[in-house]
Amino acid sequence: MSGVAGFESLGVEDIRSDIDSAEALCNVVMALLSDGAWAIGVGIAEEGWASEAATHALGAGGRAGTVKVSSRLLKDEIAAVFLLIAHALSKRSVEGREATSLMRAGFNQNEAAAELGISKQAMSQRLHAAGWQAELAGWRLAVNLISMADR
Template sequence: MLAVHARYRGRATRRAELVERSAAALSTLDGVGEFEFLGVEDICADVDTATAVCEVVMALLADGSWAISIGVSGSDAKKTATEGLKPAARPGQVYATVEPTVAAGTGSKDAKEKAKKDSANIVSAFALLSFVLGKRTAEGREATSLVRSGLNQNEAAEELGISKQAMSQRLQAAGWAAEGAGWQLAVNLIAAADLDA
């Protein structure tokens, strides 16, 4: 079972309304349950797949105003995600907590070590993705957003009124290839941890 807990850390004056709108928008993503409000700044939802977890986390990272916790659990992923979010969490930080499970032939100590390593690997993948997103210019965010929405480079270039070569350069400068690789790594790590939970 998977869940995402997010805490708004931005400076909006009407933060409760912003958090509510964000929760409603995130709940429309495929494989994402309805976000539950846990306070003015906190929302949490069960998520069906590792891909859906990555979509939620990337949307929150792109906004830049959220601290995020991912929970992977065999019983209560929401609780695991909520407990994993540190009180002093800063915007752009991603935490992950994988609950250890004792498989046949594996000792409790080994299970705890594996869960700790899985958690650290997921956090590392999102730290790299956060770094890539943080270095993007407005033009890079615009270009990657169009390609992520399903347009090919030619269509995205036409939408922006630029040449295919200029579009290619924008995507390269925006770290599009690195984002794709990091995304796949994060999906794979979460999916593997979920199988073990």
């Protein structure tokens, strides 16, 4: 994934990565939230300290599907956006996950419908039921908040 330095295994259940942009960070968090099995710590700090800040944010552990944030600015706001996104993702059907996954991968609605072998109307209905527009708005808000916190 662009902007992600790869993942380092810290133990049986822990991984860590340095991520160089707000967009890449949001993409990683979205992927981990979509999986549903990860507790996520996000550290927004000076060069070289973000990993430690993320570890500190998560503490001794966390509940799967949660995001805890360590930052000088906007940590509660960033965590709140990810909480709302996680809630929306947890309510999705398998069909909704397939549809939004293709959209996140860069397909347009017509291409995604063709890939799934469904009509354009069915694709539109799946995206609506999955809360695709809310996800996009949340993702943009998270990117903007992280960018502001990182200044």
